[in-house]
Amino acid sequence: MRVLLLSAYAAQSHRYWQLGLRQMFPHWQWVELELPARHFSWRVRGNPLFWSVSEREVLESGFQLLVATSMVDLATLRGLVPALASVPSLLYFHENQFEFPQDRQHHSLLEAQMVSIYSAMAADRLAFNSAYNRDSFLSGCSQLFARLPDFVPERLVDAMEEKTEVLPVPLLPVVEAQASAWRPEEKSRALRILWNARFEHDKGGEGLHRILKGLEASGLHYQLAVTGQQFRNSPAVFFTIQRDFEHRLVQFGYMDAAADYHALQAGADIILSTALHEFQGLAVMQAVRAGCMPLVPDRLAYREMYPDHCRYQSCPDNPQQEADSAITLLLALAARPSVPIDMSAYSIEQLRPRYLRLLQSLQDSQPQPS
Numbered sequence: 001m002r003v004l005l006l007s008a009y010a011a012q013s014h015r016y017w018q019l020g021l022r023q024m025f026p027h028w029q030w031v032e033l034e035l036p037a038r039h040f041s042w043r044v045r046g047n048p049l050f051w052s053v054s055e056r057e058v059l060e061s062g063f064q065l066l067v068a069t070s071m072v073d074l075a076t077l078r079g080l081v082p083a084l085a086s087v088p089s090l091l092y093f094h095e096n097q098f099e100f101p102q103d104r105q106h107h108s109l110l111e112a113q114m115v116s117i118y119s120a121m122a123a124d125r126l127a128f129n130s131a132y133n134r135d136s137f138l139s140g141c142s143q144l145f146a147r148l149p150d151f152v153p154e155r156l157v158d159a160m161e162e163k164t165e166v167l168p169v170p171l172l173p174v175v176e177a178q179a180s181a182w183r184p185e186e187k188s189r190a191l192r193i194l195w196n197a198r199f200e201h202d203k204g205g206e207g208l209h210r211i212l213k214g215l216e217a218s219g220l221h222y223q224l225a226v227t228g229q230q231f232r233n234s235p236a237v238f239f240t241i242q243r244d245f246e247h248r249l250v251q252f253g254y255m256d257a258a259a260d261y262h263a264l265q266a267g268a269d270i271i272l273s274t275a276l277h278e279f280q281g282l283a284v285m286q287a288v289r290a291g292c293m294p295l296v297p298d299r300l301a302y303r304e305m306y307p308d309h310c311r312y313q314s315c316p317d318n319p320q321q322e323a324d325s326a327i328t329l330l331l332a333l334a335a336r337p338s339v340p341i342d343m344s345a346y347s348i349e350q351l352r353p354r355y356l357r358l359l360q361s362l363q364d365s366q367p368q369p370s
């Protein structure tokens with residue numbers, strides 16, 4: 001099968017998913033076009049303009065399937081390249097534009113929201129990496145339509161919902177763990193806490209700082225690793241954490257070597273999330289698969305993935321109460337034996353049949369030449 005795979009904003013998690021598709025279906029011919037993950041507003045609006053001109057020969061070369069991320073302006077692209085209009089299409093939502101923390105926005109999301117709606121209407125099927133992602137997208141569409149002055153088609157959200165499916169990004173096989181950055185200790189072993197996310201506002205750096213201050217006051221014996229992509233405009237709180245907790249840190253910042261990162265995960269006891277925005281949370285999932293106990297807020301996609309005893313109270317209007325809840329739960333988790341959480345449902349082996357059924361059904365829906 002010849003498949004066109006389009007990614008208009010190729011963030012790390014999007015590329016991880018693309019790699020998973022190639023590993024699940026290595027005998028298919030994948031033709032991939034992607035654009036770098038920067039200049040968000042321009043990417044969302046400009047991808048069909050660039051591809052329809054610069055990649056037209058590729059786009060018109062004939063495909064059995066079209067798979068695109070939700071950042072792709074699929075409706076416009078199919079209009080500009082009529083050869084794609086009849087190719088069965090899947091639109092995959094790693095995230096949606098209705099559930100971003102509002103105080104981090106430097107641009108209006110209305111245009112991005114409308115692009116995702118038009119693309120969802122143009123696609124034959126929609127897949128979401130979590131039920132939370134699907135539900136918040138549909139709810140966001142309903143709320144937006146309710147604010148529009150007139151001429152909003154009836155049952156538009158129902159029509160989109162009828163072609164949705166929840167299909168998580170699969171966890172890929174990992175390289176064998178090597179020597180870890182965790183410090184060996186001769187006496188009582190310190191609790192090893194890992195926080196792994198992008199150094200951006202929506203990953204909750206302020207919340208992490210509050211929790212760490214509370215752990216210092218508790219007298220807990222622990223080591224800390226804070227890893228993730230850093231950016232020129234990363235919030236200053238992350239570097240405050242580096243300064244204030246230098247005596248706890250065994251790792252700070254991004255790790256280039258995959259083997260070293262997997263070793264860090266495998267050696268940790270608790271994977272801590274303070275996210276304000278998470279549609280699946282691959283970094284936490286990878287750490288849990290490696291044996292970490294998750295400590296996550298009771299919100300977002302975490303509610304459908306992890307048991308109650310791993311979720312601390314979510315208090316957006318009372319950040320200190322949320323931090324106190326996280327500290328209480330962390331100390332409780334540290335005091336009892338860890339019971340691994342089974343993540344096999346998210347493996348390539350388990351998810352491949354579901355992906356195959358969906359993609360095969362799309363191909364089967366393509367009209368056969370007479």
